[in-house]
Amino acid sequence: MPPFQEQYLNRGHAVHFRSHHPDASGMRIDIMSAMRGVDPFEQLWDRRTTVESSEQGESFAVISLPDLVKAKKTQCEKDWPMIRRLIEADYLAQADPSSDKIRFWLTESRTAEMLVELAESFPKEADALVHQRLLLSHALSKNARALGEALEEERAIEVENDRAYWKPLRKELEELRHQGLATEEPV
Numbered sequence: 001m002p003p004f005q006e007q008y009l010n011r012g013h014a015v016h017f018r019s020h021h022p023d024a025s026g027m028r029i030d031i032m033s034a035m036r037g038v039d040p041f042e043q044l045w046d047r048r049t050t051v052e053s054s055e056q057g058e059s060f061a062v063i064s065l066p067d068l069v070k071a072k073k074t075q076c077e078k079d080w081p082m083i084r085r086l087i088e089a090d091y092l093a094q095a096d097p098s099s100d101k102i103r104f105w106l107t108e109s110r111t112a113e114m115l116v117e118l119a120e121s122f123p124k125e126a127d128a129l130v131h132q133r134l135l136l137s138h139a140l141s142k143n144a145r146a147l148g149e150a151l152e153e154e155r156a157i158e159v160e161n162d163r164a165y166w167k168p169l170r171k172e173l174e175e176l177r178h179q180g181l182a183t184e185e186p187v
Contacts, residue, residue, distance in 0.1 A: 002173060012032075048064060090105070106136060110155075113144070116139050
């Protein structure tokens, strides 16, 4: 882990620590100021979602769902099922979706079944987005096999992009370790 300094955070490094508060004991907290694939913090903040705590009567600002989905597109295998579940839960919770929600689901859904269902329910919207996400043509034609292959190809590209992003940062972290400036905390 790099030193907890702005210069490292601004270059894309993350700093993490464990909470010792009784209500969140052991919870890992990651601090980042730059993330691959998402807009700068100021724009993320403008799109934030506010969550109300029913027990405490407090509200908390959290990253918006579309931005969280973009941030979770990493080389970490456990992130991909989480993306799928987040989008599916959002879809199932919406009775009367806005055009922005429909666009979000069509551009980010991770399962062939859901994309075929979305294309059936919103064919004009899906057709309008084919130029942005080519695999929607498979959803419109209900070709689940080709759609599944295209989804896996899309995931593999994101994984490779994440590896490329982290390669120089890992090299820098290794140099910091050799200089005695980086620490290794068990996570």
